[in-house]
Amino acid sequence: MTASNIGTPEQLRDPNYFPAIYRAVPLGVQHVLAMFVSNVTPAIIVAGAAGFGFGSNSPDFPELLYLIQMSMLFAGVATLMQTVTIGPVGAALPIVQGTSFAFIPIMIPLVAGKGVDGLAALFGGVIIGGLFHSLLGTVIGRIRFALPPLVTGLVVTMIGLALVKVGIEYAAGGVPAKASGAESYGSLSSWAPALIVVFVTLGLKFFARGMLSVSAVLIGILVGYVYCIFVGKLPIEAISGSWERSAAFALPQPFKYGFEFSLAAVIGFCLMAFVSAVETVGDVSGITKGGANREATDREIEGATYADGFGTALAGIFGGFPNTSFSQNVGLIAMTGVMSRHVVTIGAIFLIICGLIPKVGGIIRTVPIEVLGGGVIVMFGMVVAAGVSMLSDVTWNRRNMVIFAVSLSIGLGLQLEVMNVAPGSANALQHLPDTLRILGASGILPAALIAIVLNLILPETLADEATEEVSGGMAGHGRSEMMKDDHV
Known part of the structure; x- marks a missing residue:
């Protein structure tokens, strides 16, 4: 309409x-x-x-x-x-x-x-x-x-x-199947519904208009749902x-x-x-x-x-x-x-x-x-894309690169290390009190706090002598653009 x-x-x-x-x-x-x-x-x-x-x-x-x-x-x-x-x-x-x-x-x-x-x-x-x-x-x-x-x-x-x-x-079959070591986990029969959802969603987003485009994820899930009924994966x-x-x-x-x-x-x-x-x-x-x-x-x-x-x-x-x-x-x-x-x-x-x-x-x-997994892959990927879109408004001088690098490294590092260890195994936050360990485990809150604090306390431009250390192997056009940004 x-x-x-x-x-x-x-x-x-x-x-x-x-x-x-x-x-x-x-x-x-x-x-x-x-x-x-x-x-x-x-x-x-x-x-x-x-x-x-x-x-x-x-x-x-x-x-x-x-x-x-x-x-x-x-x-x-x-x-x-x-x-x-x-x-x-x-x-x-x-x-x-x-x-x-x-x-x-x-x-x-x-x-x-x-x-x-x-x-x-x-x-x-x-x-x-x-x-x-x-x-x-x-x-x-x-x-x-x-x-x-x-x-x-x-x-x-x-x-x-x-x-x-x-x-x-x-998309691979769900956490219970993964935890139990089920052979079906990651099989083609598990991936097929998820891939159908992804492909239908992309097709509607790019080649349809109006209601079909707006409801692409929902329609993709409906198609995957019908597929599972048809192949017997979802009994009536x-x-x-x-x-x-x-x-x-x-x-x-x-x-x-x-x-x-x-x-x-x-x-x-x-x-x-x-x-x-x-x-x-x-x-x-x-x-x-x-x-x-x-x-x-x-x-x-x-x-x-x-x-x-x-x-x-x-x-x-x-x-x-x-x-x-x-x-x-x-x-x-x-x-x-x-x-x-x-x-x-x-x-x-x-x-x-x-x-x-x-x-x-x-x-x-x-x-x-598996059908929900196909929809989630698209939706959560769009969350990442939305974040990247916001970051496109940032002036990428050395100061902002340092803030982003430190915040992302600590936040994502904690997320990958703490959330992916086997139960009972040691992790990087095991000596913290329960409250801080739970807050740090997501990685998001540490990253956000570090970024906020550094953005408030760091000067608008970093010292010139830090150029080589921060930019590392970056040379040519990239480095000249960053140096140019520092003087804007």
Whole structure:
């Protein structure tokens, strides 16, 4: 659906404009399709890290189903906060909220192998971190200087790098198959569904337009899903069993998993809230620039940050994960040219309805892990690409190269060393207290803190005598450009 048959240019740039309902509903559903897979994927990943069984006969089946349900429900609720607003909470803009990928590397160490027992501390961190996030709305304009593209780009890139391994493990057959040494792990039969998803997604992204292009990942997963049914990898009985075990309607339960104060969880979620808040500021600016050709106001940025935080805290009470604005929907607004917040409100209502019907989650749960792996490879790769895109705005003089190099080396090094050692083996952080060890294990928080501190304390230019040491074997054009940058 194009902008030309929806309203006048003036109407399309107005967030308060409400297109005719028969046009607004498809546009709202289009927003949901663009973010649906990304929204429920974190719940599946965290459940897998906790050790939940994925079979419909597994005793953990209801818990996995509930986490998926809450992801949909509170993405819709948080989106309503943004579009409808509650006092100062919400930007009154077409901002789509969804479960954030940024917090996954923080959540995995908190729940790893603990099953349901690890969720109390996790959701305690979500609630407190969400309240802290909302407080950032009062100062977000004044702290943005500490988070330039060098820092945010590094953090987003690190988040993607921390997650790409998950995509490969899923595509090869899943973590349980890997841990058990199953022969099927890494076989062609395991890789085939994932590769089908990747190729279909790429084909639609490059050669299709409109709805097909926007929903490329979702359609790719659907094609992979059908393939698994066709080759017998996903028995029809498994689908019907999941459907039958899922209720037709269910309300969320407050503090279903309890509440536990974990210092590591609270610190981790509060620190990542800074990154999430800056990401939301960028999305709000992208919406107003792409949809209305204007800069975002302070009121819109503050309201969006409040909604981010309160939406996250509310989700945590009921067993939902941290929410943030979804960048893919920002691009959708620029593509359709429709700035109406009421269109996104319709999408939010659709998400809430899905979240109240566990049978929707029951069907999502039957997606084979290899199929999900294909989608995750694309999605997490795009996270890395988004970080690289942010880094393209950085002036790459010697100072910034040193900051990036040190932060990335320590952060990625810790991530690879600590997270990949066998249980019971020594690791680089084994002598730290539990809280610091959990925070350091992701690599993201150390990298972010180092980058922020170095960016604030290092002078704008480094001493000339450090040129040879920093640039090393780099010569010719690269070195001359860096030297030129130092004098800009």
